[in-house]
Amino acid sequence: MFIHIGDDHVIQSKDVISIIDYSLVSSSTINEEMLTELRNKNQVIVTDEEQTKAVVITNDRVYYSPLSVLTLKKRASMISTISRLEDYAEVNEEEER
Numbered sequence: 001m002f003i004h005i006g007d008d009h010v011i012q013s014k015d016v017i018s019i020i021d022y023s024l025v026s027s028s029t030i031n032e033e034m035l036t037e038l039r040n041k042n043q044v045i046v047t048d049e050e051q052t053k054a055v056v057i058t059n060d061r062v063y064y065s066p067l068s069v070l071t072l073k074k075r076a077s078m079i080s081t082i083s084r085l086e087d088y089a090e091v092n093e094e095e096e097r
Helices: 029-040 069-096
Strands: 002-006 009-012 016-021 054-058 062-065
Touching (some): 002 069, 016 069, 054 069
Antiparallel strands (some): 002 009, 016 054, 054 062
């Protein structure tokens, strides 16, 4: 399944490692070092840093998202729920046969 994380970016939910509140990134030197290193490798996607509310870390890139962590969490939860509904529908179809 996919998650729209804002600014026309859509990522696969299975690739998400972490979603961090942007205001917390600067409070950790480890996070700052990681992001600096990834920027140097051109693996950070920033559309508008002034509007960034969350940092989405995936297997191969880091995205700065204008959506809040809560909004992204809700979208990920919806995808999880939809997946379970699809699994449930498949089970019901098999039982009907």
